[in-house]
Amino acid sequence: MKPLWIALHLPLLQLEVFRPNWRINPDGTEVVLEQNRISCASSSALAGGAQHAMKKASVQMLLPEVILYTRQPILEQRCLEQVAMALLQYTPQVTYTTHNCLLMEVGASLRLFGGIRRLCHLIRHSMRVMGISISLSCAPTAMGAWLLARSEMIGSFHLQKTHRLKRILKLEKLRQRLNQLPVALLPEAQERLEWLRGIACNTLGALQALPRAGLKRRCGVQILDLMDRAYGKQTELFECINVPPQFQSRTELPGRIEHAEMILAFIHSLLMQLMGWLAAKQLAVSQIDLYLEHERGRQAIAPTHLNIKLAEPAWREDHLLRLLKERLAITQLHAPVIAVKLAASQVQIRQVMNATLFPEPKAYAEDHHRLLELLIARLGDDQVLQALPQEDHRPEVANTWISVVHAQKKNATKLHLLSTETPNQAARPVWLFEKAQPLAIRHHRPYYDAPLKLLSGAERIEAGWWNGQLVTRDYFIAENPSHIRYWIYRERLGEQAEDGASWFVHGLFG
CATH class of the missing domain: 3.30.1490.100 (DNA polymerase, Y-family, little finger domain)
Known part of the structure; x- marks a missing residue:
């Protein structure tokens, strides 16, 4: 797989560590000072006449409403680290370089994110969220992408076209584009810039045409090494950033x-x-x-x-x-x-994500969990409850309600009881009354707004003797003349309510 590099240049980093670009007032005039001279300025300040290296007193006289910041290299380094951390969601190979730039090797990420256009769109989205202005470029070599990303900054300290995207996927085309770039882009050429301009060497293409031996003797080997790496003639090696064990x-x-x-x-x-x-x-x-x-x-x-x-x-x-x-x-x-x-x-x-042709039921379970999380965020942990069956035959204590968050930690077998039904298990009503209601007896039949007809034999429940709350009941399914079915029971062993009732209705079938 051929390597493909994306370079991100952060030209307004000095200013945006104080004000993210979505917080900067479009009409605001802001500048960053370093040793009482302008090192970065907003577009409004530039339009008002601010210039690079202008003294503090001069800019205050020219722009009385200007907002001044003192450059903070520590904040800039911290912001670079945060940006690099965000870029790890697109590739694990992210590295720092000079002049407020970051490099990403994305050759193995193109298929995952749907191609270079889609990947660049996602990267720009992440930077907008973080409030960072970027100049983005793509090239087969890291130094080539780095030079392209910085190409708009020559002669100015302010980014003029943050939306412009430079994508070059072929090495031959990259070399042709590099030949057109100004030689002032090379940091190693700054000391010899006047001499290079004096011999009409203003572009990287003209610099490439000079004799290597003479150029090495006058400018040093570093400028040749950078050129060779940018043009793909030398192997590039970088150290990727370290990911902390905790976030x-x-x-x-x-x-x-x-x-x-x-x-x-x-x-x-x-x-x-x-x-x-x-x-x-x-x-x-x-x-x-x-x-x-x-x-x-x-x-x-x-x-x-x-x-x-x-x-x-x-x-x-x-x-x-x-x-x-x-x-x-x-x-x-x-x-x-x-x-x-x-x-x-x-x-x-x-x-691992499901890669099968047809969706599995688990996909729908994920949507269910997302809905629960949204309800919890809106209503609170204690307002979204889940049934937790208990190992008890008494209907009133066979289930409890607990928070969905706490239910995740309970035994999965208990939760499974809610949907498990054996062939011999008796029918249970959908609605269970909070407290059983006594029934009247008329003509030797239970009466609940109308005479009830028993449809099933007795289901006997005897439980609670171990904690002093003995329950002895015979449960029946009963139906009234309107064909509404109830779950009723009769107390055994002579137990009756205070009013003498021995029949009770405990639930209602749907």
């Missing part, structure tokens, strides 16, 4: 947010990283912990903890996002949120 990611909010729904976009960014981690580990998550952090310091407030338990382990973005959204919708915040943290507290090995 936990945190992000600071740009301000104090008082409504839980407003922080969903930041949580979605953390969820995208979780998707990459699960894909790299081939795991599915069964429990998620979300922490909404509040004030720190002297007025510290404990974070709001949301624990989300899944009825079935999952790893799909849309499903997990829906659960988080439903849970946030019913969350009441007692203080503004300044940061959010997401952790996968319980995971397990991901089950």
Whole structure:
């Protein structure tokens, strides 16, 4: 299989670590300063006259409404790591490179994601969710893709066309495209840039035409090595990123947010990283912990903890996002949120997808579990219940109701009793009264709004002697003149109710 590389250049990373691109005001004027000089600026600032390396005082005089940030390399490195984690859902071979770029080897991923166009679309979607502007390119060599991704940045520090996609799948076509790129793209050529321009060597094609021995003597071997790797004449070796054994990611909010729904976009960014981690580990998550952090310091407030338990382990973005959204919708915040943290507290090995021609019943079971998880997220753990049969002959204690989440941990054989019926088992009503109701006796027949006719012989139940709650009953199926059938019983051994009744109705057949 031939290698195929995708390069992602993050040109506005210095600015977007403070404001994701979906949070930047289109009319806002923002710049990032490094040593009191502009190193990155928004499109509004550029339109207002801001220039690269302009001093702080000059930009403040030119743009009085400008918002200034001080460059934070630590935040930039952390953001690169988060982006790389999110990209792991498309390929395990993700590596860092210079100039705020990431490289992905996707030759083995094309069939899984439906081709290069579909894969690039999914990558752009992930970056939009994380609030990161990218320049994306695809090429048979890693350095070739890296040069193409950075080709729009020559002479400017601002990305002009974030939507432009450069896909080159054949090596010969890549070499033709590289020949047209400016030589200023090469970091190793910066010191000799004036000399190269002086001999009319402005493109990589012109640089390729120079004698290698003389070029090596004047510019060093590094520039030749980079050119050979970009043109596919030398083997490329990279070290892939390491995946942590556990997932936990945190992000600071740009301000104090008082409504839980407003922080969903930041949580979605953390969820995208979780998707990459699960894909790299081939795991599915069964429990998620979300922490909404509040004030720190002297007025510290404990974070709001949301624990989300899944009825079935999952790893799909849309499903997990829906659960988080439903849970946030019913969350009441007692203080503004300044940061959010997401952790996968319980995971397990991901089950292999069904590859048979015809669907199996398990596929429908997954839809059932997703519905239960959605109901739990909306109503709470204690509001969605499941029947749990008990090993007891007494109808009123033969079943209990417990939370669906807790039911997953119970013995599977007990749950199986609910749908298991032996040939000799007597019929049971669909509806069982919460408490048996006494019946009147008229003309030696039980009476319940009308005379009842017995249709079956007695089913005798004697149980409860081991805990002092002895029950001795004979159950019958009875029918009234309207053909409505009831489940009634007669007390034995002289036991009667306080009013002297010895016949009771306990259930109703559907």
